[in-house]
Amino acid sequence: MTQTIAPRLRTLVLLLLAAACALLAGAGPASAHAALTGSDPREGAVVDKAPAQVSLTFSESVSMDDDSLRVLDPRGKRVDDGKPSGTGGATYSVKLHAGLPDGTYTVTYQVVSADSHPVAGAYTFSVGAPSETSVAVSGQSAGGGFVGGLYGVGRYVSYTGFAVLVGGAAFVLACWPRGSGVRVLQRVVVSGWLALTAATLLLLLLRGSYTGSGKFADVFDLNLLGEVLQTKPGAALVSRLLLLAAAALFIAVLFGAYDKREDEEKRDLTFGLAVGGSVVAAGLAATWAMSEHASVGLQAGLAMPVDVVHLIAVATWLGGLTALLVALYRGPADTPVPALAVRRFSRVAFGSVIALVVTGTYQSWRQLGSWTAFTDTRYGQLLLVKIGLVAVLVGVAHFSRRWTAQLAEAAPAVAGAAAARRAEKGAGKASTKASAKASGTASAKAGTKASGTASAKAGTKASGTASAKAGTKASGNAKVAQKASGTTKGSGTAKGTGTAKGSGTAKGSGGSPRAAQLARQRAAVDAARQKRQRDADPNRFGLRRSVLAEAGIAVVLLVVTTVLTQTEPGRTEEEAKAAGGSSAAASAPSTGAVTLDMPFDTGAQNGKGVVRVELDPARVGANDMHLYVERPDGTAFDLPEVKVALTQKAKSIGPLPVAPDHITTGHWSASGVQIPMAGDWEVAVTVRTSDIDQVTISKNTQIG
Numbered sequence: 001m002t003q004t005i006a007p008r009l010r011t012l013v014l015l016l017l018a019a020a021c022a023l024l025a026g027a028g029p030a031s032a033h034a035a036l037t038g039s040d041p042r043e044g045a046v047v048d049k050a051p052a053q054v055s056l057t058f059s060e061s062v063s064m065d066d067d068s069l070r071v072l073d074p075r076g077k078r079v080d081d082g083k084p085s086g087t088g089g090a091t092y093s094v095k096l097h098a099g100l101p102d103g104t105y106t107v108t109y110q111v112v113s114a115d116s117h118p119v120a121g122a123y124t125f126s127v128g129a130p131s132e133t134s135v136a137v138s139g140q141s142a143g144g145g146f147v148g149g150l151y152g153v154g155r156y157v158s159y160t161g162f163a164v165l166v167g168g169a170a171f172v173l174a175c176w177p178r179g180s181g182v183r184v185l186q187r188v189v190v191s192g193w194l195a196l197t198a199a200t201l202l203l204l205l206l207r208g209s210y211t212g213s214g215k216f217a218d219v220f221d222l223n224l225l226g227e228v229l230q231t232k233p234g235a236a237l238v239s240r241l242l243l244l245a246a247a248a249l250f251i252a253v254l255f256g257a258y259d260k261r262e263d264e265e266k267r268d269l270t271f272g273l274a275v276g277g278s279v280v281a282a283g284l285a286a287t288w289a290m291s292e293h294a295s296v297g298l299q300a301g302l303a304m305p306v307d308v309v310h311l312i313a314v315a316t317w318l319g320g321l322t323a324l325l326v327a328l329y330r331g332p333a334d335t336p337v338p339a340l341a342v343r344r345f346s347r348v349a350f351g352s353v354i355a356l357v358v359t360g361t362y363q364s365w366r367q368l369g370s371w372t373a374f375t376d377t378r379y380g381q382l383l384l385v386k387i388g389l390v391a392v393l394v395g396v397a398h399f400s401r402r403w404t405a406q407l408a409e410a411a412p413a414v415a416g417a418a419a420a421r422r423a424e425k426g427a428g429k430a431s432t433k434a435s436a437k438a439s440g441t442a443s444a445k446a447g448t449k450a451s452g453t454a455s456a457k458a459g460t461k462a463s464g465t466a467s468a469k470a471g472t473k474a475s476g477n478a479k480v481a482q483k484a485s486g487t488t489k490g491s492g493t494a495k496g497t498g499t500a501k502g503s504g505t506a507k508g509s510g511g512s513p514r515a516a517q518l519a520r521q522r523a524a525v526d527a528a529r530q531k532r533q534r535d536a537d538p539n540r541f542g543l544r545r546s547v548l549a550e551a552g553i554a555v556v557l558l559v560v561t562t563v564l565t566q567t568e569p570g571r572t573e574e575e576a577k578a579a580g581g582s583s584a585a586a587s588a589p590s591t592g593a594v595t596l597d598m599p600f601d602t603g604a605q606n607g608k609g610v611v612r613v614e615l616d617p618a619r620v621g622a623n624d625m626h627l628y629v630e631r632p633d634g635t636a637f638d639l640p641e642v643k644v645a646l647t648q649k650a651k652s653i654g655p656l657p658v659a660p661d662h663i664t665t666g667h668w669s670a671s672g673v674q675i676p677m678a679g680d681w682e683v684a685v686t687v688r689t690s691d692i693d694q695v696t697i698s699k700n701t702q703i704g
Contacts, residue, residue: 034058034090034113035572036121043123046621046674050100050127054080054107055093059572060296062090062111062119063231069094069111074103074133102128106135110212114296116233117566118211129672130622147219151203151210156562158199163558164192165247166281166312167319169254173274174348175320176327176341177266180259184330188323189251196284197244204228204237236291243283250277285311292565297572298366310359314561317352318554320345325551328544342543346401353394360387366571373570380570382560389557396550403543594618596683596699604693608632611685611697613644618703620678627660627668627685636666641688644670648681655684675703 038057041047054071069084069092084094092111105127110120124133168189172179179185208224209215218224228234250273258269285308294300294307324345327337364383374380593616601608612628625644630636647654653676660668675681681703688694 034060034062034111034115034117034119035568036109036119038091039107039123041125042677044125044620045676046126046128046130048128051096052098053093053095055091056107056109057091058111058113058119060090061086061114062092063114064092064111065227068109070108071096072106072108072135073100074105074131074135076133076135079105100127102126103131104133106133112211112231112233114232115292126621129674145214147206147209147214147216151206152562152566154199154202154206155565156559157195158203159558159562161192161194161196161199162284162311163315163319164322165189165196165319166192166277166284166315167317167321168192168323169250169277170316170348171320171323171345172254173270173277175344176337177258177263177270178335179323179327179337179341180255182327182331182335184326184332185323186255188326189255192319193244193247193251197241200237200240200244204234204241207231207234207237232295233291236287240284240287243280243287247280247284250280281312281315282308285315293367293569294363297569303363303366306359306362309355310363313352313355313359317349317356318558320348321547321550321554325544325547328547346397349397353390353397356390360390367569369571369574373574377568377570377573379564379567379573382564382567383570386557386560386564389553389560393550393553393557396546396553400543400546400550403546594701594703596701598685598697598699600685600687600695600697602687602689602693602695604690606631606637607689607693609637609687611642611687613683613685613699615673615683615701615703618701620675620703622671623673623675625658625660625670625673629666629668629687638662638665639687639689640691641686641694642668643686645684645686646673646675646681647684648677648679650679651677653677654682678703 035058036056037059040055041051054069056069064084066082066084069080070078070082071080071094073079079097079100080094081097082094084092086092103126104124106122106124108120108122110118113119168185172185172189176185205219205225207228208221209218212218212224229238253269254273254277258266258273261269286304288311289295289304289307294303297303324337324342331337368374368377368380368383374384593614596613596615598611598613599609600611609632610630612630614626614628616624616626627642627644628636629639629642642660644658644660645655646658647656656674658670658673660670663669679702680700682698682700684696684698686694686696
């Protein structure tokens with residue numbers, strides 16, 4: 001059963017990475033978080049004479065440079081002075097050259113909103129009358145292309161690295177202090193630090209091109225990098241790098257001095273590490289809160305600390321989940337994750353979820369502002385997806401808690417069995433040592449006795465021989481023989497035994513690598529057996545599967561969160577729609593000409609008929625007007641005089657007179673009729689059939 005876990009894990013990880021890439025690829029360029037809510041002249045407007053300046057109003061403050069706001073003539077030549085400036089609030093203007101000729105002018109803008117996202121767009125207005133223009137205004141966007149996609153990936157990696165770094169360290173400190181010596185957990189936390197550091201450096205290099213030209217070659221422009229460092233997002237990224245240096249010191253202590261301390265000494269160091277780590281984590285989270293959504297808009301002073309708490313809660317939950325998953329799957333067999341550590345993490349995760357619900361509710365209200373924004377805006381729709389993923393994640397976590405409880409109940413029995421095995425193993429080792437000792441003693445005694453007997457016999461024989469041959473000489477020869485053969489009763493035995501030991505040592509010096517290899521093999525077999533026994537536990541196996549499911553959902557959740565941070569908040573989108581409704585209507589082309597049939601009767605002979613007014617295309621700007629006069633029987637006839645006036649009573653505009661030219665019998669026409677604003681307009685026609693008989697008739701129509 002356990003042999004299939006690793007392939008399944010790899011397959012699931014690959015599927016989750018594919019889903020993450022698909023979501024990031026579908027995210028597109030970052031949406032404009034500062035929307036254009038007004039302009040002067042308005043989009044599509046036709047003015048009698050050239051304005052002295054062009055003004056743009058955004059939903060929030062933006063940052064500009066000399067090329068952020070440009071005005072181009074019909075040939076594409078720049079006609080502004082290149083020095084945009086703020087005129088108060090979120091309104092910015094640029095002065096135009098004097099004496100501009102009639103024609104259609106294009107206004108382009110590319111700015112950076114206060115929450116660090118690029119905003120770009122373009123529109124046209126006309127002086128005198130519309131004309132052909134060589135400037136293309138379609139496809140105006142910012143933050144897209146290859147650089148924009150790479151920037152989005154960098155943001156995702158930075159969020160993931162932050163979660164793994166903070167959550168992994170919190171898991172070790174709060175849930176499993178002995179885990180500081182587990183190599184796989186050390187690698188997880190260090191990997192989070194490396195990912196966050198690399199992503200931060202990448203974002204810093206990409207920032208200038210991302211908010212500017214979008215060209216990859218500009219990534220290595222040092223002048224552009226210097227300009228980025230002077231902006232709020234650039235300062236936030238540099239601050240993040242400095243805080244990561246402090247985080248590196250924290251990691252060194254956590255996996256160095258902290259790991260080498262005894263349990264009693266660890267308690268004293270835990271408090272200091274917890275305080276220092278919390279300060280560093282809050283500082284890292286603040287680099288996002290102070291440069292993105294929370295830093296602008298409603299209640300920014302409260303929103304930023306709330307965002308810091310939200311980010312830390314996310315990191316503690318999801319990063320701790322990652323550390324637990326790796327420890328369950330890749331942890332050493334001799335140091336399994338104890339049930340107590342899992343229970344502690346369950347409580348920490350529950351507290352994180354509570355913090356997420358509270359801070360997330362406030363953020364949702366702040367960014368949406370209405371219930372309809374949940375379904376009517378892209379931000380609200382993504383937020384609904386995020387809420388759904390969190391709900392599913394909490395549901396899966398419930399099953400993890402159940403597996404944890406069962407694991408805790410089974411832990412005493414498993415610990416008892418392990419203790420019995422250790423006791424049995426210890427008894428076996430003691431028996432082996434005792435047998436070896438007894439065998440050695442018996443051998444020594446037998447050897448001593450045999451040596452003594454041999455010495456005695458040899459001595460007797462030598463003495464007899466010496467007596468037979470020569471007393472003094474035999475005695476001398478016996479001493480020499482005894483010394484040479486080493487067969488003295490006491491020392492000869494000891495030396496013989498020592499020689500045996502020496503030869504054994506010599507043999508052992510040649511066999512010690514073999515013994516070490518056998519020891520390593522026995523340890524590997526022992527570890528494999530322990531791993532099989534650990535993986536065979538149904539409670540631990542169930543916990544691993546549920547934690548793996550949680551981690552998979554967390555990957556998708558982080559992707560949705562990353563896309564959400566690049567999307568225009570619902571409140572801003574709705575405010576922009578409300579503020580820019582009139583200009584949006586002004587720029588929208590009509591689907592066709594407006595035709596008005598107005599019967600008239602001047603009271604004189606032949607004073608009855610019908611006036612038909614056709615206005616094409618019935619939108620803001622220049623229009624063509626045609627008037628047709630017919631008798632009641634449908635035949636065309638001429639009139640001494642026909643006049644037209646346009647009035648918008650809601651805005652107190654008009655009447656704007658129109659003097660059509662006579663074309664042919666019963667047909668008058670006027671070209672270039674200017675309608676300055678969209679809305680409900682009254683079209684009044686004055687018809688004179690004789691010197692004294694005339695009547696004015698009118699109808700209302702929607703323009704734009």
